[in-house]
Amino acid sequence: MASTTLVCDTEPWKDLKGHVKEIEKTHLRDLMNDVERCKSMMVEFDGILLDYSRQRVRQDTVEKLFKLAEAAHLKQKIDRMYSGERINSTENRSVLHIALRAPRDKVICSDGKNVVPDVWTVLDKIKDFSERVRSGSWVGATGKVLKDVVAIGIGGSFLGPLFVHTALQTDPEAAESAKGRQLRFLANVDPIDVARNITGLNPETTLVVVVSKTFTTAETMLNARTLKEWIQAALGPQAVAKHMVAVSTNIPLVKEFGIDPANAFAFWDWVGGRYSVCSAVGVLPLSLQYGFPIVQKFLNGASSIDNHFHSTSFEKNIPVLLGLLSVWNVSFLGYPARAILPYSQALEKFAPHIQQVSMESNGKGVSIDGIPLPFEAGEIDFGEPGTNGQHSFYQLIHQGRVIPCDFIGIVKSQQPIYLKGEAVSNHDELMSNFFAQPDALAYGKTREQLLGEKIPNHLIPHKTFSGNRPSLSLLLPSLSAYNIGQVVHIISQLPSTFMVVHATLVMH
Ligand SMILES: O=P(O)(O)OC[C@H]1O[C@H](O)[C@H](O)[C@@H](O)[C@@H]1O
Numbered sequence: 301m302a303s304t305t306l307v308c309d310t311e312p313w314k315d316l317k318g319h320v321k322e323i324e325k326t327h328l329r330d331l332m333n334d335v336e337r338c339k340s341m342m343v344e345f346d347g348i349l350l351d352y353s354r355q356r357v358r359q360d361t362v363e364k365l366f367k368l369a370e371a372a373h374l375k376q377k378i379d380r381m382y383s384g385e386r387i388n389s390t391e392n393r394s395v396l397h398i399a400l401r402a403p404r405d406k407v408i409c410s411d412g413k414n415v416v417p418d419v420w421t422v423l424d425k426i427k428d429f430s431e432r433v434r435s436g437s438w439v440g441a442t443g444k445v446l447k448d449v450v451a452i453g454i455g456g457s458f459l460g461p462l463f464v465h466t467a468l469q470t471d472p473e474a475a476e477s478a479k480g481r482q483l484r485f486l487a488n489v490d491p492i493d494v495a496r497n498i499t500g501l502n503p504e505t506t507l508v509v510v511v512s513k514t515f516t517t518a519e520t521m522l523n524a525r526t527l528k529e530w531i532q533a534a535l536g537p538q539a540v541a542k543h544m545v546a547v548s549t550n551i552p553l554v555k556e557f558g559i560d561p562a563n564a565f566a567f568w569d570w571v572g573g574r575y576s577v578c579s580a581v582g583v584l585p586l587s588l589q590y591g592f593p594i595v596q597k598f599l600n601g602a603s604s605i606d607n608h609f610h611s612t613s614f615e616k617n618i619p620v621l622l623g624l625l626s627v628w629n630v631s632f633l634g635y636p637a638r639a640i641l642p643y644s645q646a647l648e649k650f651a652p653h654i655q656q657v658s659m660e661s662n663g664k665g666v667s668i669d670g671i672p673l674p675f676e677a678g679e680i681d682f683g684e685p686g687t688n689g690q691h692s693f694y695q696l697i698h699q700g701r702v703i704p705c706d707f708i709g710i711v712k713s714q715q716p717i718y719l720k721g722e723a724v725s726n727h728d729e730l731m732s733n734f735f736a737q738p739d740a741l742a743y744g745k746t747r748e749q750l751l752g753e754k755i756p757n758h759l760i761p762h763k764t765f766s767g768n769r770p771s772l773s774l775l776l777p778s779l780s781a782y783n784i785g786q787v788v789h790i791i792s793q794l795p796s797t798f799m800v801v802h803a804t805l806v807m808h
Contacts, residue, residue: 306667308675312367319364320632323356331358343616345608348786349775350618355625355704356633365624366614374620382610384410384570389668394570398606400578401599401785410570422566422580423592429545429565430587433507434481441539446507448482450497451585452523453511455656457547458487460577460788461511461585463653464598467646467784470714474590474781483589486527489519494526503534503543507588510546511581513573515553524557547580574656577788578602594781601785618790629704631675639697640683642708646779647787650708651683654791708787712778 307313331337332353341353341362357365369375381387384394394410399419407414432438436445451461462485468474486497508531510524524544531543545563546554549571554564565580576582578599586595609619629635640651663678684692686707697703774790776783 306671306673307368307372308673310368310371312364312371316361316364316368316628316632319361323358323361323633326356326358328354328356331356343618343621345612345616345618346604346786347777347783348618348790350621351775352621352625355628357625357628361628362621362624365628368627369614369620369624374614378610382408384408384415388572391569395572395575396568396570397572397575397578398603398610400567400571400576401602401606401789403603410568415568415570418568423583426565426580426584426587427592430584430592433588434591439542440504440506441535441542442504444504446505446543447480448484448501448506449509449585449588450484450486450501450506450527451509451511452486452520452527453547453581454487454517454519455660456573456576457511457513457517457520457581458485459649459653459656460574461485461582463647463649463788464577464582464586464784465589466649467779468586468590468594468598468781470646471594471779471781472714474594477591477594478589481589483585486523487519489522494523498527498530503531503539506531506543508544509585509588510544510548510554510557510559511585512547513549513567513571513576513581515546515548515550515557521557528558545584547584574660577653597781598785601782602789603785604782605786605789622790625704626679630679631677633702634676635702635704636676637680637682637703639689639693639703639705640681640708641686641689641705642683642710643686644708644710644713644779645685646714647708648685650788650791651681653788654683655681657791706774709775710779711775714779 337359338353340359341351341355341357343350343352377387381395382398384396386392386394388395396408396410396415399406399408399410399415402408402416402419404416404420406416408416429438433446438446440446451458453461465483465485469478482501484497484501486493508524508527510520512520515521528540528544531539535543540558541560541563544559545565546557546559547565547567548554549567549569551561551564551566555561565584567576567579567581571579583592583595583599586598605619609617612620614620614624626638629638640654642648642650658679658681661678663680664673666672683689683706697705774787776787
């Protein structure tokens with residue numbers, strides 16, 4: 301399928317190039333005054349509303365982007381991914397993180413073999429093990445319940461699980477399940493990180509989970525040896541069997557390290573490290589902390605958006621729309637960065653996770669065949685919870701360069717208001733704060749209907765707009781484990797889209 305033709309040589313690409321000049325003449329204020337346009341730019345799926353009316357696009361721009369997707373054979377490439385073809389051509393592997401959250405009866409094949417039963421064998425093992433640890437039937441070397449977990453890992457073996465853990469911590473149901481337990485993450489080889497992570501912990505009541513796809517990553521292995529020594533020094537060499545378990549694709553190295561393979565939780569080389577949060581990488585530590593049923597909800601949310609991505613027409617397909625808009629912003633309008641701005645502290649670690657998911661996948665300077673790309677591909681992602689960012693770097697966004705922003709609003713906060721009448725933590729006020737951002741103001745006529753929520757009048761966005769920045773917003777009705785699964789996987793599907801558009805596409 302490889303060829304030396306680049307996507308920029310196709311007609312739809314050239315057409316979009318020419319279209320840039322027209323868009324540059326158009327002010328976003330005028331785009332926002334077009335009611336039909338704004339209505340057409342809201343897409344809702346399963347409690348998530350994508351409003352991209354503040355992107356610098358007209359309806360015909362979006363049509364042209366769909367033509368580009370067609371020229372890129374995007375649909376066929378999504379199908380190839382879902383059917384387990386080896387679309388990871390550099391490593392000659394399938395890309396099947398979608399199988400990690402598929403229901404038991406789904407059939408997803410890699411090399412002709414249905415991988416879903418293997419996934420569920422590991423999920424069942426995690427469920428059983430986490431229940432035994434949480435109930436106290438699996439105890440430490442001195443007979444004490446293991447109530448604290450330190451997960452050692454870096455990159456994809458750290459950022460996704462940390463993000464989800466941070467988001468679940470304040471979810472009332474998850475918090476109730478986690479009572480009396482602690483989950484910590486050790487990534488850095490700076491001895492400060494070890495010191496921070498073991499401070500206040502007793503080896504007798506601590507379980508260490510070593511998470512590494514390869515089990516060779518230098519930082520992780522150094523930290524694993526350090527905590528092995530911490531356990532052995534306190535409890536003797538035989539304690540490792542009770543206090544250390546592993547998550548890896550490389551079980552022989554787990555054994556060599558001194559962890560019993562019976563206490564190892566496998567995953568597979570068809571899971572890219574950066575997409576591994578739904579494998580044992582995330583499911584084991586999160587199940588130990590919150591219990592498997594909560595984590596199952598997270599997996600269900602992810603699976604829901606997988607189905608949406610696979611089967612929905614591009615006009616209503618949230619990951620595809622976000623992917624195409626990114627291509628437009630980066631490769632055509634020349635905006636190199638994207639700010640990720642959740643108006644929820646629970647999503648505090650979302651941007652660092654997406655930084656890896658997106659930037660480790662995209663932004664390559666050459667095509668999949670090694671041909672230098674004559675255009676920029678891939679965004680520079682950064683972000684913070686929006687309210688904090690407002691008092692930090694928004695100045696540059698407001699008054700400096702153009703930075704497309706992903707505003708993420710939550711209609712119903714995980715937590716109730718603490719001070720009645722104060723402009724904090726309250727559903728309406730959070731929304732007010734969110735909508736007070738000029739670019740977060742989305743054309744909201746059907747929002748009430750879409751979200752099934754009563755939005756107070758003063759929050760219904762006004763139509764004037766005094767900026768020239770594109771933006772989009774994602775709104776969730778409430779931030780639950782299920783929604784967290786959806787949000788993270790909406791965005792983590794993007795690289796698949798990007799890869800197709802930016803990398804695989806260039807094979808044509
Ligand atoms: O899980 P590991 O094998 O320890 O790898 C951890 C990380 O290592 C490298 O930095 C890779 O580029 C990342 O994608 C990966 O997540």
